[in-house]
Amino acid sequence: MAAPNTAAPNAPAPNATALNAAAPNAGTPKVAAPGEAVRVDVDVRAGLASVGVGALGVNHAIWDSQLGTPAVADLLKDAGVQMLRYPGGSYADIYHWRDHTAPGGYVAPDTDFDTFMAGARRTGAEPMIIANYGTGTAQEAADWVRYANVTKGYGAKFWTIGNENYGNGHYGSEWEADDHADKSPKEYAANVVAYAQAMKAVDPSIKVGAVLTMPGNWPDAIVGAGDEGSWNQEVLTRAGSVIDFVDVHWYPGGSSAAETLTKPAHITDAVRLLRQQISRYAGTNADGIGISMTETNVDVGRNTQPGALFLADVYSGLLAQGVFTVHWWNVHNGLGTVSTVAGQTDYNDFGLLSSGNCNADNSVCQPPMNTPFAPYYALKLMGAFAKPGDRFVGAGTGDALVSSHAVRRPNGDLAVLLINKDPDNARTVALNYHGFTPAAGAPTVVTYTNGADGLTTATSGTAAAQTLPPYAISLVTLHSANPAPAVKTPARPTATTTDRTATISWPSAGPGLKYEVFRQNNGVAEQLGETTSTSLTVRNLEPGKRYTVNVVARDGSGRTSAASPPLTFTTATPAGAPCTVKLRDTNDWGNGYVGSIDITNNTAGPVTGWTMTFAWPTTWQTLGSGWNATWTADGRTVRVTNDNALAAGATINVGYVGNYSGPNVLPEVFTLNGNVCTSA
Structure with a gap:
């Protein structure tokens, strides 16, 4: 956030099973x-x-005079807050901890680091600290680690290098302070390496995070001038070996409360795309990199019921997908443009608690200081819902x-x-x-x-x-009518796939057990098969389709384990198909892109007149225009037709403009005249 009031595997399976209904x-x-x-x-x-310690978080800011006060600390404790972020959004990139100054910004009295830590301890929350990247140095950050964990013994574990550093002007928009002559992600990544090495030299136990952007949000997928890839690609490629987590923010917007409340549907795809980026670019360290979401809020109904509903939905959705901590922006923020939302006065305030201030002519005033707003009660409900363990x-x-x-x-x-x-x-x-x-x-x-x-x-x-x-x-x-699971939970399975089959394997959870494999389907586990072995081959799958599976162990008395951690895999497209399709995103501007498709005829004869089809993976993707063929769209299905012959072994290129308003999951399955093609 920029400032107050701104939006800122495997042995062959002994048996097999077919996919159920x-x-x-x-x-x-x-x-x-x-x-x-x-x-x-x-x-x-x-x-x-699983829910970890520190899952429920919120932001503190040094311009908030109530930071660390007993009243606020107790309200946050009562809400079940487990992590507090400091010193507050974009202020972190102008903040110098040693003298407690933020040149160019306001610093409230009694908001220094020790005061923050006293409040965090009273709340019972872990700190998430933002080291100054924009106007600071690696040495300054290392000295902060030394003061926090060696001198004071605070045991501060999580440290992020900067705030929204992609907002430094490199992609046009500029709100984040950055004194580096080079504003590129390459330079940021080089400094992340330097910061991480200096900070871990002081305390090797800390966890260091790098700033990325949430897939589907600006500037995701945009390649800046002189860059070799997007911000996320460059940072992960160059700094992935030294970081422990990546930190993202998410303000999905929406012109109405109703539209805003549809945005949590983006979470599963966005987190999956982010994990794909980590896996693809971060190297051998990828499996150990976690994800934190340290800012989120809404554009409509910020301190009324839409904000509350959004908070509960988003915290739950992100934590269920393995994001280890989620933070609301902010504890206090202040009065904005006042409106009425669902019959309630909305002060357009990002805060969980009222700041008690008035507008310029005192015609509208907020409730008294620290009065909880609707999102606070949603967070308190989350504290009762999702507990560590x-x-x-x-x-x-x-x-x-x-x-x-x-x-x-x-x-x-x-x-x-x-x-x-x-x-x-x-x-x-x-x-x-x-x-x-x-x-x-x-x-x-x-x-x-x-x-x-x-x-x-x-x-x-x-x-x-x-x-x-x-x-x-x-x-x-x-309460359960049965005792808690008494059988050891199987470890996360692995899978080897073809276009139509998946062999799912897992380590033994003990002798004499039977294993049941389930596929997740909108909240319901559909049984794919059972075996006394530690692998199962599932047949009749769809090419290029994503599946999420769990394994449950059952003993001879009928007692079952908890479900294994989930495995998500995507089946392949057929090898040796009569056609090959290669899709590339050649130019992306944040809510649209140019898709270039090469279609190759793998047969020994020409194809005279052809139709290629594919489906958008999500409901928030649409066709803008297309060329080198006739393009039509019917719902999520796109048809591309051409009356010309495609010679044996020949390739034709067609292209389109695709629009998106959420995570842009590229199509993976294409058919040509009814045949599923090999995707290159």
């Missing part, structure tokens, strides 16, 4: 008709990421206006978070459980409703049915 809720959810029950599936066999599991919904998330507790209990994004209508939810049997009795339900000044707790509804108020978040906690 689709699971419930497969496909894109629709909006339920009035009075229609919304089906929600929760499946503990569809294992996702919990494991996210599959949860899928049949209604586009209802989001669902679930965690399994270490004791076997289940917590389900339900979000109703309809500002006007309640939703009746029919809950269906897979691999879990709820204990008898009504569950405990904690709810936050539009305009409320706190959470309400009640024993209401049943394990099978709940009513969600309009624009509300409900946390349903269920």
Whole structure:
């Protein structure tokens, strides 16, 4: 954030199985008709990421006079905050910790590093510290590590090199301070290496992070003048060997509250693309690099219910995908342009807590200082939902206006978070459980409703049915009728694939066990097969399709383990196909790109008149225009036709402009006259 009030493997398998029929809720959810029950599936066999210490975070800033005060520290502790980021967004790149100054910016009294650490300790939160890249040096950062961890013994583990350093003018927009003559990602990467080496020479136990951009957000995929690749590619290639995590921010925007609340659907693809970039460019260290999300917020309804609904949905979605910490911007921020959102006064304030200030003519004033805004209560609900040691599991919904998330507790209990994004209508939810049997009795339900000044707790509804108020978040906690899993959890599987098969393998979890392999499908685990071996070959898969699978172990008494960590793989396209297609993104500007496609005829004879088809992988991608053929689009399906002959062994090039408003997942599967082509 720039400043206050700115938006800134494997032995052959002994047996095989075919892919089963689709699971419930497969496909894109629709909006339920009035009075229609919304089906929600929760499946503990569809294992996702575990919740670590420090998962729930928020930003502190040195221009905030309340930073570190007992009142604020206690409010954050009560909300379950586990990590605090300091010294605050873009201020980090002008901040000098030793004399507590930020030339060109305002520094509030009593906001120095020791005061911050005292507040963090009172909260019970780990620090996430931003070292000054823009106007600082590697030595200054190393001295800060020495002061924090050697002199004071704070044990500060996480350190990021700079803030949004791609905003230094290299790509045009300039909001981040950067005194380096060279503003390129190459220069930033070189300094990340220097900073990391200097800082770890003082304390080898610290974790150092580099700044990247979230896929689908500016300047992702843009190649600057003189660069060999995008910001992420350059930084990972040159500094991937020395970093422990990458740090991204996400302000997905939206012209309305309703549009804003669709953005969490981008998370799975965005995180997957980011992990692909890390794997592709960071070298041998790639598997050890984590992801932090240290800033997020909304454009509409920042301190009212849209902000609260977004916070709950985004924190849950990111943590379920293995992002190790998620931070809201900010604790306090201040009054902006005032409006009414869903019947509530919205002060356009990024803060969780009121700053208590007024506009220029005092005609509008915020509530008293430290009054919690709606997102604070959503964060507090998250603190009750996702606790360290919990494991996210599959949860899928049949209604586009209802989001669902679930965690399994270490004791076997289940917590389900339900979000109703309809500002006007309640939703009746029919809950269906897979691999879990709820204990008898009504569950405990904690709810936050539009305009409320706190959470309400009640024993209401049943394990099978709940009513969600309009624009509300409900946390349903269920005790298990069965004991916690007693069988050792299998390790993450691996896979070797062809276009139609996948051999999934895993280490033994112990003697005498049977293993069941499940595919995740919108929150439901679809069983692919079972075996007493430690590998399984699955057949009849679709070429070029992404699959996520888990392995569950079962002993002779019928007791099951928790699901293994998930494995996501993509099947290949067929080798030796009659055609080959190669797609390249040749020019990207942040919300669109030029796609260049080479089509090769691999047959011994000419193809006279041809049609190539492909599908956009997401709903936020569209066709702008195309050339060297006739281009048409029908929903997500694109058809490219040409009446000319394509000679044996010949290649033709066609191109298009593609538009996107989220993570840009390139098409991977192409057909030519009905034949699936080899993708090059």
